[in-house]
Amino acid sequence: MTPPAESCPALVLNADFRPLSYFPLSLWPWQEAVKAVFLDRVNIVAEYDRHVRSPSFEMALPSVISLKEFVPASRRPAFTRFNVFLRDKFTCQYCAVRFPTHELTFDHVIPRAHGGRTTWTNVVTACSACNLRKGSKNLRECGMELKKTTRQPTTIELQLNGRAFPPNFLHESWRDFLYWDSELDPW
Structure with missing residues (x-):
């Protein structure tokens, strides 16, 4: 069963591919993420298997996005x-x-x-x-x-x-950008 769009927030990364915030985790609702994509303010890094459609357009919902401009x-x-x-x-x-x-x-x-x-x-x-x-x-x-x-x-x-203090929900596409429970490669 496909999850509802409301349960598909996008993890927001800074231009250096680090989350803008860890706690609370920097998440945008799918509507804000799609709007930022159309305004060319973000890059899509990963997507959900969920799509949104209009009469003339179809798009996979972004699960991870990165800002195009670094925010200090x-x-x-x-x-x-x-x-x-x-x-x-x-x-x-x-x-x-x-x-x-x-x-x-x-x-x-x-x-x-x-x-x-x-x-x-x-x-x-x-x-x-x-x-x-x-x-x-x-x-x-x-x-x-x-x-x-x-x-x-x-x-x-x-x-x-x-x-x-990781959030209750972590989408699999976010794990590479969050460092909880990640095993480090030996040098």
Whole structure:
């Protein structure tokens, strides 16, 4: 049975054939991929066995596309809740346990009530239990400590962390461009 077009996203590679993003994985819906092909902004690298048709045209849906122009990665990642979780590898920085995203919060190391700011160096990933235990106290007051020091990550560090968390679905045509579970050839 042929999969519906909606389940055929295209993996988007930069001009250097690396994914634009690993986590979340850079995927475009099939409509955006087809539009980019027609606008001559991308090269088709691999295709699905699924086709789209119009009265005068037929095309295999792209499964992997590469941009024709290189897009440099931002040197400074955006400060977002998700990027804090990614920096901390979805692990509570107090109890060192990894949790699913929906069970995580972020915590101000120096509480806002004590003048703490919402910055890379003052916000960490915390599980609900540790966040509740710490409350608006400083670390000494509650007898807790951080598992590692906080700092602003680079975009490359976030990309590397993201590679450790592959998505639930990986099309076979994407595997050559993603490095999860790939065995390296010996020199």
